[in-house]
Amino acid sequence: MYVDTSVIVALLTVEVKTATVVNWFQTLVEPPTSSDWLATEFASAVSIKVRVGQLSESQGRRVRREFDHLASNGLRLVAVSRRAFHRAADFVAQHRRGLRSGDSLHLAVALESGATEIATLDATLARNAKREGLAVVAA
Numbered sequence: 166m167y168v169d170t171s172v173i174v175a176l177l178t179v180e181v182k183t184a185t186v187v188n189w190f191q192t193l194v195e196p197p198t199s200s201d202w203l204a205t206e207f208a209s210a211v212s213i214k215v216r217v218g219q220l221s222e223s224q225g226r227r228v229r230r231e232f233d234h235l236a237s238n239g240l241r242l243v244a245v246s247r248r249a250f251h252r253a254a255d256f257v258a259q260h261r262r263g264l265r266s267g268d269s270l271h272l273a274v275a276l277e278s279g280a281t282e283i284a285t286l287d288a289t290l291a292r293n294a295k296r297e298g299l300a301v302v303a304a
Contacts, residue, residue: 166302167275168197168240170206170267171286177207177231178214182286189284189302197284198241200249200274206267207232249273256293263289275299 175186208229215225236242249270256262256269264272268290275283276297283294284302291301 166193166195166197167271167278167280167283167299168199169271169283169285169287169290170199170203170210171290172284173199173203173207173232173235173240174210175286177228177235178211178220186286196239196241198243198275198278198280200243200245200271200278202245202267202270202274203240203242204232204236243274243278245270245274246277249277252277262293262296264293265289268293272297 172186172190174180175182176190180186211220211225211228211232214220215222220228250273252273253266253269256264256272257266262269268285268287271285272283272290272293275294276299280299282300282302283290285291285294294301
């Protein structure tokens with residue numbers, strides 16, 4: 166099971182899907198996989214929430230600490246290879262896919278890591294994951 170940033174943001178901050186994601190995450194038997202890219206993308210999401218006033222600076226620091234704990238204990242993070250970067254670029258170059266760079270990188274790493282399922286809250290990533298043969302889990 167590969168998990169993208171949208172799920173982890175909902176897991177650790179207040180989002181529309183937070184309760185659903187928390188319940189789903191608690192049912193997992195094994196830690197999901199994600200990539201080192203998750204750390205950068207998650208930090209960006211939290212920073213945006215602080216900038217727009219959804220989180221205070223102290224809340225942002227607390228959420229980043231919770232992420233660090235989760236990344237050390239509740240996730241299996243894999244390195245992003247050069248091959249994955251190139252495959253992500255190929256996905257993005259296919260404009261009809263509608264993928265953004267971060268989501269294309271998640272998809273490329275999920276495929277490279279041998280994932281058979283992906284958990285995402287992003288409809289475009291979900292559609293592209295299905296196209297590549299991954300089952301999409303409704304987190």
